[in-house]
Amino acid sequence: MADQPLVTHIYTADPSAHVFNGKVYIYPSHDVKTNIQDNDNGDQYAMVDYHVLSLDEIGGAVTDHGEVLSLSQIPWASKQLWAPDAAYKDGKYYLYFPARDQAGVFRIGVAVGEKPEGPFVPEAQPIKGSYSIDPASFVDDDGEAYLYFGGIWGGQLQCWSSGSYEADKYEIDGEKEPVGDVPALQPRVAKLGGDMKSFASPVQNLAILDDDGRPLKAHDHDRRFFEAAWMHKYSGKYYFSYSTGDTHFLCYAIGDNPFGPFTYGGRILEPVMGWTTHHSIVEFKDRWWLFYHDTTLSGGQNHLRCVKVREIFYDSEGKIRLEK
Ligand code: FUB
Numbered sequence: 001m002a003d004q005p006l007v008t009h010i011y012t013a014d015p016s017a018h019v020f021n022g023k024v025y026i027y028p029s030h031d032v033k034t035n036i037q038d039n040d041n042g043d044q045y046a047m048v049d050y051h052v053l054s055l056d057e058i059g060g061a062v063t064d065h066g067e068v069l070s071l072s073q074i075p076w077a078s079k080q081l082w083a084p085d086a087a088y089k090d091g092k093y094y095l096y097f098p099a100r101d102q103a104g105v106f107r108i109g110v111a112v113g114e115k116p117e118g119p120f121v122p123e124a125q126p127i128k129g130s131y132s133i134d135p136a137s138f139v140d141d142d143g144e145a146y147l148y149f150g151g152i153w154g155g156q157l158q159c160w161s162s163g164s165y166e167a168d169k170y171e172i173d174g175e176k177e178p179v180g181d182v183p184a185l186q187p188r189v190a191k192l193g194g195d196m197k198s199f200a201s202p203v204q205n206l207a208i209l210d211d212d213g214r215p216l217k218a219h220d221h222d223r224r225f226f227e228a229a230w231m232h233k234y235s236g237k238y239y240f241s242y243s244t245g246d247t248h249f250l251c252y253a254i255g256d257n258p259f260g261p262f263t264y265g266g267r268i269l270e271p272v273m274g275w276t277t278h279h280s281i282v283e284f285k286d287r288w289w290l291f292y293h294d295t296t297l298s299g300g301q302n303h304l305r306c307v308k309v310r311e312i313f314y315d316s317e318g319k320i321r322l323e324k
Contacts, residue, residue, distance in 0.1 A: 005297045005306035006062050007053060013305035014083030014228070015291035016136065017282040020093070020116040024284055026053040026291060027086045027095065031304050038275070040176065042154030044303040047081045048072075050097065052117045058289060058309060068118030069095060069111050075124050077109065078102050082155075083228065083278060087137035087145060087196065088116070094196045095120040096127075096135035096147065098155075105165055106156050108135045108149055110197050129190070129199050131165065132157045136280075137192070138231035138258065145192040146258045147199070148206065151227030152177050152185055152245065161185070183215040184208075184224035187242065189259060206240065207261035208253045216264065221247045223264055228278040231258070234288075235318060241268060243277050250279050250292070252320060268312070268320050275302045281312065288312050290322075 006012070011031035018025050027050070034046045049070040054063045071081055077099035084097040093113040101107050107126035113119060127147075133155035136148040150157040158177045159169050170176055177185055186205040193200035208216050208225055216224045226245025231238065240262045241252040248271035253262035269277065274295030282289055290312045298304035313321045 003296075003308060003310070005308060006055075007064060008297060008306070010051065010064070011298065011304045012051070012053070012307040013276070013293045014134075014278040015280055015293060015307040015309075016083070016085040016230075017280045017289065017291045017309075018086055018088070018116075019282060019284050020088055023116075024055045024058065024282065024289075025086065025116045026055075026307065027084045028053065028293075028307050029081070029083050029305075034303065036303075038302050040153050042080075042082075045080060045082060045154075046303075048079075050081060050084055050095070050120075053307070054117060058284060058287075065117035068113070069097070069120045069122060071099070074099060074109060074111075074122045076101050076107070076126055078104065080106075082106075083134045085136050085280075086116070087139055087192075089139060089143075089145060089196050092196070093118070093120070094137070096137055098133035098135060098149075099126075101126065105131070106133050107131060108133075108147070112197070123197055127198060129203055131160050132188070134227050134229055134278075136229040136231055140233070140258060144258075145196060146189055146231070147192050148187055148189050148229040148231055148240070150185075150187040150225070150229065153226075155227050157185055157188075157227075178218040180217075180219055182218050184218045184220065186215070187225045187229050187240075204259060206259070208240070209261050209263050211263065213263075221245075222249065223251060228276075230280050232281045232283075234314060237318060238262070239265075239281070239320075241279065241281060243279075248272070248275070248277050250277050254318065266319055269322070273300055274305060276305070288314070 111120035297306035
């Protein structure tokens with residue numbers, strides 16, 4: 001199982017794993033071939049639908065439930081169905097997904113299903129107040145739900161520093177994000193409403209602090225947030241994990257509540273084959289699992305990735321380890 005793609009009949013990426021009804025369900029991106037050359041805008045990630053995968057056992061057979069939502073069904077979206085996530089509440093399943101709207105601006109949509117494997121019916125409009133990419137939902141033990149999101153460069157988070165969209169915010173200075181000894185861009189979080197289809201709080205910045213309590217700096221590309229948010233809870237603590245993008249690490253930070261602040265905790269995974277790295281963390285049958293992707297199945301083509309899984313462990317201080 002270790003280091004083997006979960007499926008090889010399609011290319012998959014950005015795996016968001018959840019346990020529903022005693023099974024592991026994976027909500028991945030469905031990568032497709034394209035002639036678009038790789039660029040920093042991510043235009044080569046030209047995905048047009050979603051599939052859902054499920055497993056009864058880690059290491060067992062993987063079921064592909066087929067296409068559960070396609071771009072053609074989403075009235076507001078123009079292209080690029082990027083990393084999705086799913087949540088369950090009160091008998092319904094919610095698929096959260098980013099896509100560019102008709103103006104080319106990334107927004108986050110939601111689609112509703114009766115079963116974890118879909119199909120999912122999209123809302124006519126994106127979530128009001130949403131922007132950028134990589135939604136990660138988190139339903140806390142008290143039933144309150146949150147949506148984490150954001151991704152810089154192609155994911156456009158840098159365009160939202162002022163709260164409204166500025167297409168060329170940093171490119172004016174020939175940069176793509178803040179530089180130097182200033183705070184790095186921060187991921188976003190909002191509380192989800194009881195309908196799971198709207199924000200019930202203002203969108204907030206999520207602070208990731210160093211050991212001295214200062215926000216991570218823009219120059220700190222080994223640790224600053226880039227994209228691929230995930231939230232899980234372990235031993236009463238909130239773990240916010242993410243990709244550092246151009247330095248290709250998966251990192252995590254620990255906090256005492258879903259809004260943070262979070263203190264940088266370390267790396268989960270070193271760079272994999274391929275530019276992007278993305279993940280989710282889930283407990284299944286009393287063991288903890290890291291779902292991630294790389295490009296081994298396509299021989300290293302950045303936009304043709306494959307989802308994998310490996311076990312992770314926590315040491316006595318709550319640090320995440322790849323080995324016991
Ligand atoms: O799959 C498209 C984008 O690549 C995702 O949204 C990012 O997290 C990166 O994995």
